[in-house]
Every structure is written in structure tokens, then in C-alpha cells.
Amino acid sequence: MPLRPGRIALIAALGLACGLTWNTWSGRGIALGANAFLREGAEEIDASEARARFDRGALFLDARPVANYEMSHIPRAAPLPEDDFDRHFMAVEPRLRSSFDAVVYCAGYGCEASHKVADRLKARGIHVAILNEGWPAWTDAGHPVKEGAQP
Amino acid sequence: MDRRRASGQGRGPALKLLRHPAVHWLLALVVGGVFVYASLSKIADPQAFAKIVYHYQVIGPSASLGFVPANLVAVALPWVELIAGILLITGLWRREAAVVSAVMLAVFVAAVASTMIRGIDIQNCGCFALDASGRAAGWKLIAGDLALLAAALVVAVVPPRAPEAAADASPATAT
Numbered sequence: 518m519p520l521r522p523g524r525i526a527l528i529a530a531l532g533l534a535c536g537l538t539w540n541t542w543s544g545r546g547i548a549l550g551a552n553a554f555l556r557e558g559a560e561e562i563d564a565s566e567a568r569a570r571f572d573r574g575a576l577f578l579d580a581r582p583v584a585n586y587e588m589s590h591i592p593r594a595a596p597l598p599e600d601d602f603d604r605h606f607m608a609v610e611p612r613l614r615s616s617f618d619a620v621v622y623c624a625g626y627g628c629e630a631s632h633k634v635a636d637r638l639k640a641r642g643i644h645v646a647i648l649n650e651g652w653p654a655w656t657d658a659g660h661p662v663k664e665g666a667q668p
Numbered sequence: 669m670d671r672r673r674a675s676g677q678g679r680g681p682a683l684k685l686l687r688h689p690a691v692h693w694l695l696a697l698v699v700g701g702v703f704v705y706a707s708l709s710k711i712a713d714p715q716a717f718a719k720i721v722y723h724y725q726v727i728g729p730s731a732s733l734g735f736v737p738a739n740l741v742a743v744a745l746p747w748v749e750l751i752a753g754i755l756l757i758t759g760l761w762r763r764e765a766a767v768v769s770a771v772m773l774a775v776f777v778a779a780v781a782s783t784m785i786r787g788i789d790i791q792n793c794g795c796f797a798l799d800a801s802g803r804a805a806g807w808k809l810i811a812g813d814l815a816l817l818a819a820a821l822v823v824a825v826v827p828p829r830a831p832e833a834a835a836d837a838s839p840a841t842a843t
Contacts, residue, residue, distance in 0.1 A: 524761050532748030536746070553722070553735075
């Protein structure tokens with residue numbers, strides 16, 4: 518039987534049509550134009566906006582593992598690693614409760630830690646903005662970093 | 669028909685075996701089964717799959733194209749996998765479904781290879797399970813994909829001979 522290119526196109530088109538239909542009607546769909554990491558009500562900011570908030574004294578939270586924080590982090594940032602959240606949350610909670618301007622970041626691109634931390638904080642009634650693309654966005658923009666375990 | 673018959677005659681036993689309808693059926697069943705199985709968890713959770721697509725850093729937040737291409741892939745790719753898989757298993761449009769599968773597998777291999785070259789560590793390739801139990805992207809995955817790609821190409825490119833046709837197949841019975 519000869520190969521029919523029309524059928525190949527039809528398989529692809531049918532897959533796209535089924536996918537879009539399922540995405541619209543199944544209740545499991547995602548917004549096509551938005552970051553799938555972003556939950557409803559989450560606030561994402563880019564590196565320049567983060568820098569502006571940094572300059573006006575916003576509280577930065579580092580959602581990466583502590584080992585990453587100890588290597589280097591955004592100056593004055595507090596460690597709030599997603600994998601050891603509760604212990605670090607106790608330490609930073611008073612500052613978080615008194616600050617209405619907090620930004621959380623993680624290792625960048627596909628990293629989910631900042632979103633998880635933002636979710637947990639939201640559950641505790643605290644709103645934080647998420648630095649889009651995290652740590653690499655900050656360093657690529659040439660913003661200051663600090664090495665070592667001290668904030 | 670004549671061209672195909674001529675091309676299949678006088679070749680080695682390997683090609684003879686590849687042209688056996690049962691081998692075709694088996695290869696199509698394996699590739700189709702893998703694709704159907706692979707599609708289900710992604711169809712069930714497009715959001716989790718979209719996040720994994722971002723991890724490859726080809727399309728998505730790290731690319732200038734924005735989220736739409738990555739999200740479209742996350743939404744449509746599992747359904748193309750499902751449809752191609754079902755077609756391969758049932759034998760309907762088998763060659764065309766095999767071509768679609770081969771193209772997808774080639775793209776998967778290229779995507780995984782590009783992450784390895786760029787030093788991106790992908791804990792879950794998004795192949796089957798989307799949770800922490802998923803397999804990582806790496807050489808093993810590329811090898812598995814290449815094996816499936818070879819099987820899909822056989823189904824797509826090598827014409828099977830008719831079941832009852834022995835060494836000297838008659839053109840009338842060729843499918």
C-alpha cells in the first residue's frame with residue numbers, strides 16, 4: 518500500500534483537534550498563553566522589576582536547597598528552601614509577616630521550588646512575588662550576588 | 669507493485685525476515701503499545717506535562733516564543749501519540765501512523781541529545797510517568813527511543829509481503 522502523506526497530516530491534525538478539545542472541556546486543561554507553573558493569583562516579575570524591589574528593600578527568599586544558598590545568593594535574601602520549608606519558615610516568619618514586599622526565587626527556567634514556596638506561603642496568608650526564571654535571570658542581568666552562608 | 673517485488677527479491681535473510689507480515693505486526697504492536705501507554709498519563713495531567721516540556725528549554729519560558737508553543741505541544745502531543753498508537757495496533761493506516769511515530773521519536777531523540785549537550789539535567793523525561801517515578805533523560809533513553817525508531821521505520825518503509833507468499837511471492841497477493 519503506498520504511503521499517503523494526506524493521512525499523516527490528518528493524524529497530526531486529529532491529534533491537535535482532540536488535544537484542544539480535551540484541553541477546553543475536560544476541566545484538566547491549561548491556559549495556552551500562560552506559564553503552567555503559575556497558579557491562579559500568583560504574581561510573576563522579571564529581573565528588572567525584582568531589582569527595583571531589591572533597591573527599595575524588598576525581602577528576598579531563596580527557595581533553592583541550602584547548599585546553593587551557601588554558595589551564592591541575592592544579598593540580604595533569607596533561605597527558605599522548598600525541601601526544608603518548615604524549619605526555615607519559623608526563622609523567617611516574623612520578617613515575612615511584617616513585610617508586604619517579598620520576592621521568592623529558585624534555580625531558574627524549569628524550577629518549581631519558588632512556586633511551591635509561594636503556594637505554601639499563600640496557604641499561610643502571605644503573598645510573595647515570584648522572580649521569573651529565578652537565579653539565572655538575576656545573575657544574567659548582572660545584579661549583585663553574595664557568597665557564603667551569611668545573608 | 670513490480671518495483672517493490674523486485675526490490676525484495678534476492679536480498680539477504682534479514683530483509684526477508686523484516687518483510688514477514690508477522691514481524692511487521694509485532695513491531696507495530698510494540699511501538700503502538702508504547703505510544704498508547706505513554707500518552708495516558710500526559711492526557712490525564714497536561715499541566716504536569718507542560719512543566720516537563722519547559723524543562724527541555726527548547727520551547728517555553730526560556731525561549732523567546734513564549735508559552736504558547738510549549739503549551740500546544742503539551743496539549744496536542746499526547747493525543748497524536750494516542751491516535752498513532754491505536755492506528756499501529758489496529759493496523760489501520762499502519763504505514764502512515766508509523767511515519768508519524770518515527771517523526772515523534774526522532775524529535776524526542778534530538779530533544780534529549782540537545783539537553784545532554786547543553787548540560788541540562790532532566791530528572792523526568794516526561795516519557796511515561798509524570799511524577800518522581802519517571803525516568804531521567806540520558807543515554808539509556810536515547811537508546812530506547814532509537815530502538816523504537818528503528819521498529820517504526822521498518823513498519824513505515826519496508827513493505828511486508830503477503831502472508832501466504834513464500835520465496836517467490838506473486839504480485840497479485842502483495843498488499
